[in-house]
Amino acid sequence: MLNSTLDPLSQIHAALWEMLEADPEWCDMVPPGNRIKFSGQSVSPRKDQQASPADRPEVQIRAAAVVPYLNIDSNNTKITARFEIQIATGEQGFDASLFPVLWETIRALHNYRDYLRQLTWQGQTDSFVKRVQATPGTVGVGQGDADRGMLWWSVLWGCEVDIYVPASLMIRSVE
Numbered sequence: 001m002l003n004s005t006l007d008p009l010s011q012i013h014a015a016l017w018e019m020l021e022a023d024p025e026w027c028d029m030v031p032p033g034n035r036i037k038f039s040g041q042s043v044s045p046r047k048d049q050q051a052s053p054a055d056r057p058e059v060q061i062r063a064a065a066v067v068p069y070l071n072i073d074s075n076n077t078k079i080t081a082r083f084e085i086q087i088a089t090g091e092q093g094f095d096a097s098l099f100p101v102l103w104e105t106i107r108a109l110h111n112y113r114d115y116l117r118q119l120t121w122q123g124q125t126d127s128f129v130k131r132v133q134a135t136p137g138t139v140g141v142g143q144g145d146a147d148r149g150m151l152w153w154s155v156l157w158g159c160e161v162d163i164y165v166p167a168s169l170m171i172r173s174v175e
Helices: 008-021 024-029 094-108 112-116
Strands: 058-069 076-088 129-141 153-166
Touching: 008 024, 008 058, 008 076, 008 094, 008 112, 008 153, 024 094, 076 094, 094 153, 112 129
Parallel strands: none
Antiparallel strands: 058 076, 076 153, 129 153
16 A cells, blocks of 8 residues: 555555556556656656657546645545546557557556545545545547547546545644
8 A cells, every 4th residue: 555644646646556557457558668657756757749659558647637625614624636547549449459458447447446545644544535436538539638639549537536634634833
């Protein structure tokens, strides 16, 4: 399980990657260099616009939206965060490119709700993740940033998470 000292948003992003990379079939389909991670010290983890066939399929997990509800009640702050898993295939054949990678991604993330609900932060005994919901995936050609304007299939699948953190952990002591 992940380091509970990481902030909750970083933990969720890392947990989704951890689930994918724990699945050997998914790893066989998506080589390490094609797993575009927006984490760590890499200034620009994506490959340039002229990606070669070896650069596909490409998978990214991106932060898509964050809505903080500060002091949603007297005891908590709520944050709704949406992450998107983006798959760019490099080919136009559904059965030769998109569906196999999409299927293995869904299989690898099958237990994502249970997995994310185990995450804790700052010594909390209960998980900060209170609601996890899949959002519709858009499959298409020419989805701008997902496929960088190339004529190949890409899919965007979302995961929306409600994070609840005790207000007492959000307030820094002022000295």
